[in-house]
Amino acid sequence: MKQEPKIGVYICRCGCDVEGNISATVDVEKVKESAASINGVKIAEVYEYVCSNPGQQMIRDGIKEHGLNRIVVAACSPRMHLETFKRNVKQEGLNPYLLEIANIREQCSWIHDDKKLATFKAIDLVGRAVERARILKPLEEKAVKVNRDALVIGGGIAGINASVELADKGYQVYLVEKGPSIGGHMAQLGKTFPTLDCSSCILTPKMVYVAQHPLIKIISLSEVTKVEGAPGNFKITIRKHPRCVDASKCTACGECAKKCPVTVKNEFEVGLDQRKAIYQPFRQAVPSAYSIDKEHCLYFTKGVCKVCQKFCKANSIDFTQQEETLELNVGAIVVSTGYEILDPMGVKQYSYGLHPDIVTHLQFERLLVQGLHKPSNGEQPKKIAFILCVGSRMVENVNENDYCEYCCNIGCMNAIKEAYVFQKEVPDAEPWVFYTDIRAHGKGYEEFYARLRNHGVRFVRGRAAEVMPHNGHLRVRAADTLLGMPIEEDFDMVVLSSGLVPSSGTENLARMVGIHTGSDGFILERHHKLRPVDTQREGIYACGCALGPKDIRETITESMAVASQVATFLGKGEVSVTPEVAVIDEEKCNGCEECLKICPARAVEKVPSTFRTRMEINPMSCTGCGICVPVCLKDAIDLNHCTEDQLMAQIRGVEVKDDVSPKIVAFIEKNTAYASADLAGQTRAHYGTNIRIISVPSTGRVGFKHLLQAFAHGADGVMFVEGEDSVFTGERLREHVARLKKDLQACGIESLRLVSTTITIPQYPKMVDTFEVFTNRVSKIGPLSSKVRSEIEKKLKKGESK
Amino acid sequence: MKRNHVHVITSQMMDKSFLADVMKMRGGKNVLDCIQCGICAGSCPAAWAMDFTPMQIVRMIHLGMKDTVLSSSTIWICASCYTCTTRCPRGIDIPLLMSALKTTAIREKIPARIEIKPKFHKSFADIVQKYGRIHEPELFLKITNKTDVRALMQNAALGWTLLRKGKLKLKAPKVNQKVQWSSLFANVAKEESK
Numbered sequence: 001m002k003q004e005p006k007i008g009v010y011i012c013r014c015g016c017d018v019e020g021n022i023s024a025t026v027d028v029e030k031v032k033e034s035a036a037s038i039n040g041v042k043i044a045e046v047y048e049y050v051c052s053n054p055g056q057q058m059i060r061d062g063i064k065e066h067g068l069n070r071i072v073v074a075a076c077s078p079r080m081h082l083e084t085f086k087r088n089v090k091q092e093g094l095n096p097y098l099l100e101i102a103n104i105r106e107q108c109s110w111i112h113d114d115k116k117l118a119t120f121k122a123i124d125l126v127g128r129a130v131e132r133a134r135i136l137k138p139l140e141e142k143a144v145k146v147n148r149d150a151l152v153i154g155g156g157i158a159g160i161n162a163s164v165e166l167a168d169k170g171y172q173v174y175l176v177e178k179g180p181s182i183g184g185h186m187a188q189l190g191k192t193f194p195t196l197d198c199s200s201c202i203l204t205p206k207m208v209y210v211a212q213h214p215l216i217k218i219i220s221l222s223e224v225t226k227v228e229g230a231p232g233n234f235k236i237t238i239r240k241h242p243r244c245v246d247a248s249k250c251t252a253c254g255e256c257a258k259k260c261p262v263t264v265k266n267e268f269e270v271g272l273d274q275r276k277a278i279y280q281p282f283r284q285a286v287p288s289a290y291s292i293d294k295e296h297c298l299y300f301t302k303g304v305c306k307v308c309q310k311f312c313k314a315n316s317i318d319f320t321q322q323e324e325t326l327e328l329n330v331g332a333i334v335v336s337t338g339y340e341i342l343d344p345m346g347v348k349q350y351s352y353g354l355h356p357d358i359v360t361h362l363q364f365e366r367l368l369v370q371g372l373h374k375p376s377n378g379e380q381p382k383k384i385a386f387i388l389c390v391g392s393r394m395v396e397n398v399n400e401n402d403y404c405e406y407c408c409n410i411g412c413m414n415a416i417k418e419a420y421v422f423q424k425e426v427p428d429a430e431p432w433v434f435y436t437d438i439r440a441h442g443k444g445y446e447e448f449y450a451r452l453r454n455h456g457v458r459f460v461r462g463r464a465a466e467v468m469p470h471n472g473h474l475r476v477r478a479a480d481t482l483l484g485m486p487i488e489e490d491f492d493m494v495v496l497s498s499g500l501v502p503s504s505g506t507e508n509l510a511r512m513v514g515i516h517t518g519s520d521g522f523i524l525e526r527h528h529k530l531r532p533v534d535t536q537r538e539g540i541y542a543c544g545c546a547l548g549p550k551d552i553r554e555t556i557t558e559s560m561a562v563a564s565q566v567a568t569f570l571g572k573g574e575v576s577v578t579p580e581v582a583v584i585d586e587e588k589c590n591g592c593e594e595c596l597k598i599c600p601a602r603a604v605e606k607v608p609s610t611f612r613t614r615m616e617i618n619p620m621s622c623t624g625c626g627i628c629v630p631v632c633l634k635d636a637i638d639l640n641h642c643t644e645d646q647l648m649a650q651i652r653g654v655e656v657k658d659d660v661s662p663k664i665v666a667f668i669e670k671n672t673a674y675a676s677a678d679l680a681g682q683t684r685a686h687y688g689t690n691i692r693i694i695s696v697p698s699t700g701r702v703g704f705k706h707l708l709q710a711f712a713h714g715a716d717g718v719m720f721v722e723g724e725d726s727v728f729t730g731e732r733l734r735e736h737v738a739r740l741k742k743d744l745q746a747c748g749i750e751s752l753r754l755v756s757t758t759i760t761i762p763q764y765p766k767m768v769d770t771f772e773v774f775t776n777r778v779s780k781i782g783p784l785s786s787k788v789r790s791e792i793e794k795k796l797k798k799g800e801s802k
Numbered sequence: 803m804k805r806n807h808v809h810v811i812t813s814q815m816m817d818k819s820f821l822a823d824v825m826k827m828r829g830g831k832n833v834l835d836c837i838q839c840g841i842c843a844g845s846c847p848a849a850w851a852m853d854f855t856p857m858q859i860v861r862m863i864h865l866g867m868k869d870t871v872l873s874s875s876t877i878w879i880c881a882s883c884y885t886c887t888t889r890c891p892r893g894i895d896i897p898l899l900m901s902a903l904k905t906t907a908i909r910e911k912i913p914a915r916i917e918i919k920p921k922f923h924k925s926f927a928d929i930v931q932k933y934g935r936i937h938e939p940e941l942f943l944k945i946t947n948k949t950d951v952r953a954l955m956q957n958a959a960l961g962w963t964l965l966r967k968g969k970l971k972l973k974a975p976k977v978n979q980k981v982q983w984s985s986l987f988a989n990v991a992k993e994e995s996k
Binding site: 349389393394395396397398403436437461462463464465466477478479480481484486487 | 835837838839840841842843844845846849850854855857858888889890891892893
């Protein structure tokens, strides 16, 4: 049964009378008059604070007494009080999706001074909201059951701690690790700054705890190869490489490795010594079992040997083990894939690789653990240079790809710690630290640095210029920038604090699970400050160095945060799915896959059927960006709460008879860009009343039809403003706009009448500037001729009648 | 190393538009990217002879210390060996910037703290313009003020060796198509006067 719309309009003064935030510049009584005259509006009211208790009561009374079934609130930004008003109407039994807000504060009264024009604009904004409210449809939030298991990818300290925290909360955890043992880089470290705890002593108990926890399943030597499904119900495919040793039988006695004839570079010791083809990366490895390196094992390469099998007392060696494929169902995924050391080979002036005594900081850690010696001759070094920022903080390098722009976060403190341990190990040691800037930002770090400065560590402020082997020593040349003088010193060893880069598989994995990486290659968080461990996709989280370089303390903090986020997500048992998603009309869909190709959230799924293949959108995955709507060749897709009709009605509303020109319609992305526009209002920036803002889920929602509609109804120019963190930026936006411009030209409209820009929230001055520049540009071109306008109208009508 | 004795940097020494001017020069676009790490100063093989290191020059540009920068010996001593730029983590083209600063110093007639270098550059260019090719004896005489007997005596042995090996020609060199050569210079002068 279709209800006759009975609309109630509530206009807020936002303060008392003429002093009010809104009523000071907008003649609210006039707005009320005009609203009341619109067909379908039952009641229009003005109140001081509609958001206050009596104001809310007023709306509830309206629903009760007048039987209102659509509510329009003309007040501040929906970012302020949308939820408040939604809750309010829900109390009275009205579907919250039948509420519409007209933003007449941040985007009207606060940015305009001229009372007449501002009132005009407010009337227009309210009128458009009423038009949209008239055709709003009630929507229901759906609840979907979630799987309560979690998958953790990467078994470094981040993954280990996240697993422990989650399992202790009672969730089943699958911990997938690529290598034969968990532990990650932390297992390679000697001591940790600034407390100088032994790294293994604090890590190995955790590893053992993981191994013995009934709710944690370690899946070692494995890789995730496929992720399907939706948040709450992921289907994971894992490829498990054969260990060729039965881990349940192996006692890790090491007899096999003693007999194995093959020696290989030892990855755990960062190439400083050799291991066998059957090996355990380190004694405390978990799972505590040996594994065979199939690439080097004589049996696998040449078909002979099997010596290890002969000597294994536990009879655990099994050459017949095959690669396995495992399938798991989990509700949430944690990405904790960690980092790698940047190869300092690319920074040529430090001669890394030319002399064995020039090592990376990770190699130096291993040397400290082994008992400090020079790799070249085994002697104890007396004088060591620590060079910081190797490959870090660079925007350019002769060798492409061998540098990173960001700070490695740990280099300074790590070098200071290594200098300290070196001093403890070697009597009359002489550590020198060549630094660019010392960044001692954590708790207790500055104090640690200050202590070392008083203990004979020499700090030279200047990025070392070059390292050259010289008369059996290593000569380091630098500038002491505090003096402005060059300095040259000979050292026994040089330690390069190389930058940290994301693990080599990060990009691939991110693509596989459907999340994004930033320009630095690390995984992008949902919000830098407020959602630091959430990714762009619901149900997928990240922690540790996969998100960016950081120290152990911060990694632990993040892994705890991630466990808490996962627990919150899974703990509810079900997830509510916003109904503001795209839906495909089964009848119309011809299965052309255009939407599948463009969907950034990978929410579109193919539904094979005997008759014809068609597409379906998974409401769990859909982010409601609406990019798929205009690309659909059959017009089969519509976006709930921003349907074709609703958007068209909003655009139609632009045609209000006032004398501002040129009229510009700005389609603004509803999160970042809209917030930025609000901020412009909050800071009382000024732009013309000729700018009419329409908020859309993303500018990709706006197709050619909408542009024509805008031009047909009085617009002289159209702007797209997209949030920089949205999915529809960069190449996507450029392509979209280029295509639209071409189509516009075909219709006889100058392509200069369309412009697009991306901004971040604090960049609101840029938005205001763009408004101004664009207004000038359009006024130069002049208003769109009425001939073209009527032609477009005809075209639109033709399209409708079809 | 000889130092300029700047006791206190005061606002009188800072030309507010200098930074913007430098950023418009060749090689000056990204001077603000500098993180003052000092790799240029450490790499520079001529830094010992300069009154300011390249890093300090960039810093003074940030502060707008126009006169100090343009009168420094650094911009003249820079040998354009490009070691600094090869290693600079921020991709600043220091030699190009130095040459742009040299040009500015000449144009604005700011005397350099080191006399010999600008003189060398000027004499070199003059001789090339005159003959179309460099003529070492004349260059030497020009930069040693012709009558500086001590300088003559100091370099006599080296001069004799070079002369004996035929590396030094006493006769002035000649080039073909002298007319084209001079018209080239005339064109440059015309362009510059614009």
